[in-house]
Amino acid sequence: MPSQTVIEGDGTIKSFTDWVKADGSTDFQPENGRYHLYGQHMCPFSHRAAMGRVLKGLEDVISMDNMDYALSRLQGWKFSPEKEGCDADSVNGYKYLKEAYTASAKKLGASGFSGTVVVPTLYDKKLRRIVSNESADILRMFNEEFNEFCTNKELDLFPKALRPEIEEVEEWIHMSIGLGVYGPGMAQNQKGYDSAIKELFTGLDRAEAILSKNRYLVGKQLTEADVRLFVVLIRFDVVYYLWRCCKRRIADYPALWAYTRDIYQTGDIKSTVVFDQIMKGYFLSYYAKSINLDNIVPVLPELNYDEAPNRENM
Ligand SMILES: N[C@@H](CCC(=O)N[C@@H](CS)C(=O)NCC(=O)O)C(=O)O
Known part of the structure; x- marks a missing residue:
């Protein structure tokens, strides 16, 4: 089936826009263990996908690696297993996420990737290419397309x-x-x-x-x-x-x-909130360079997110 990812007029790919579909209408069937999520806890868009994964009970179905929190302007996202809470690339052994983007683009017949290398990125281990790098779409795929394998079928985030x-x-x-x-x-x-x-x-x-x-x-x-x-x-x-x-x-x-x-x-949402990486990510990545020249990570404010919300009866 033709890929929905577009090769631009200049021969490159700017974003990956394919879909995992349970109805067989794409090349990407939902399967246990076939897909992989490249993410980073600091990023709110990546967090959408991580929340979908945990809410639907897909932790054992879709594997995940957490990138280095310090996003570099020149190198983009990299794998730094030597840093606490960060993983090696368990699928391809790459050092930089952009390698997965370039290889996937070439696989599709494009000359290269010319968009922004982002998290989250959903990767297909079987066809060895990126499926999607758009969090809104990945969240919908996790919600709808993996019901055969997830532990929380009943939950529908998009009724x-x-x-x-x-x-x-x-x-x-x-x-x-x-x-x-x-x-x-x-x-x-x-x-x-x-x-x-x-x-x-x-x-x-x-x-x-x-x-x-x-x-x-x-x-x-x-x-x-x-x-x-x-x-x-x-x-x-x-x-x-x-x-x-x-x-x-x-x-x-x-x-x-x-x-x-x-x-x-x-549910298990708490497990997707990693404050240490959120703080480091924002204050050590290139985003912060204009307001934080000294690479100082401020102290985590004292806030009790575990305090009872008392909203059950609303
Ligand atoms: N539209 C994308 C945006 C994702 C995005 O912007 N992610 C940021 C991190 S919060 C990123 O990876 N930026 C890479 C860069 O700026 O080099 C989505 O929602 O998935």
Whole structure:
């Protein structure tokens, strides 16, 4: 079957956009042990995939390696098994993730890869190529396509009846919060900073209003919209707040704070939140270079994510 990954006019590939499908409509059948996730705990997008994997009970079905947290501008993501909590490439033995991208592009007949090498990356060990490097798609594949093998079939993060509403909520959350948290830190002048802060906190106030009346963003159940908001909220007070998003902490919003703890304490989600790597990742990667020239990782703020959320009856 033809690959959905596009070879651009210049002969290169910019992103991998294939899908694992249980209905046999693509070359990528769900199989136990066939797929591998390259991720990094610092990254909120990678965290979406890691949460999907754990929530659906796919830890034994889809293997995973955690990259070095210190993302380098020149080399990109690398494997540093000598660092605590970081893995070697258990599939290909590569040193850099870009090697998997180049080899996969060549395998597809392209001259090379010209996009950004990102985490998360979903890799097929059987066809020896990348399937997808888009977290939103990987989360949906984990949710829907591996039900034959996962331990939590019943959980549906993207139920048909709620799809339009989920997509609508995700759109504004992505723009004003998911991307919005980078605006204040990256602003280059006061005017840009002021408008970035306004957009971000308007989004957070909107989420607070919804979550003060509802346990979850959409319907009465956990959906992918919650996954996508949670990965930002759990990083907010320990990273983004320190990156000039300092009007208010999540811990100062009653509903957002309780909601963050509620999701943190759901299933095994806690195991996907590695604060040490989140802090190191943000403060030692090239992202931080403009505001943290000295490679100092600040202390983890004292916040009790294990405190009871008391939201079960909402
Ligand atoms: N659209 C991608 C974005 C993923 C992404 O931007 N990941 C960042 C880390 S948080 C990355 O790998 N950046 C690599 C770089 O900037 O060199 C997705 O959602 O999967």
